[in-house]
Amino acid sequence: MKIVKVQDIIGTEREVSDKQWTSRRLLLKEDGMGFSFHETIIKAGSEHTFWYKHHLEAVYCVAGNGRLKDLATGEVYEITDGTLYALDNHDKHTLYGGTEDMRLICAFNPPVTGQEVHDEDGAYLPDSSDN
Ligand code: 9YT
Numbered sequence: 833m834k835i836v837k838v839q840d841i842i843g844t845e846r847e848v849s850d851k852q853w854t855s856r857r858l859l860l861k862e863d864g865m866g867f868s869f870h871e872t873i874i875k876a877g878s879e880h881t882f883w884y885k886h887h888l889e890a891v892y893c894v895a896g897n898g899r900l901k902d903l904a905t906g907e908v909y910e911i912t913d914g915t916l917y918a919l920d921n922h923d924k925h926t927l928y929g930g931t932e933d934m935r936l937i938c939a940f941n942p943p944v945t946g947q948e949v950h951d952e953d954g955a956y957l958p959d960s961s962d963n
Contacts, residue, residue, distance in 0.1 A: 868943035897930035
């Protein structure tokens with residue numbers, strides 16, 4: 833059994849951030865669960881385009897607010913505490929921070945290794961060790 837406390841991740845290499853977002857990786861591929869598990873904070877008023885071409889992702893909002901735009905359809909969804917979105921089709925999307933920082937709990941399949949970098953499309957490249 834493993835117990836992970838987010839406060840023990842803050843300031844370590846499992847916390848990744850820029851000025852507009854912070855992501856804390858509570859579980860990564862090396863933890864052997866078959867998925868990775870993250871807490872992501874999206875700053876109020878910020879904007880992010882992501883396209884996880886090689887991963888499926890489920891995201892559950894537990895605090896704050898924002899909006900999500902499906903870039904294939906142009907549809908925009910309100911995201912608040914209690915809303916989950918599932919990128920079940922590798923959907924390219926833009927996340928807009930709302931009036932308060934948005935706190936999101938995210939799971940990735942396959943798991944993120946922690947070494948990925950966003951490519952020019954906003955995607956993470958697949959884990960080459962799986963090939
Ligand atoms: C909201 C969202 O897509 N979070 C993903 C996790 C983050 N990009 C990370 O940990 O790299």
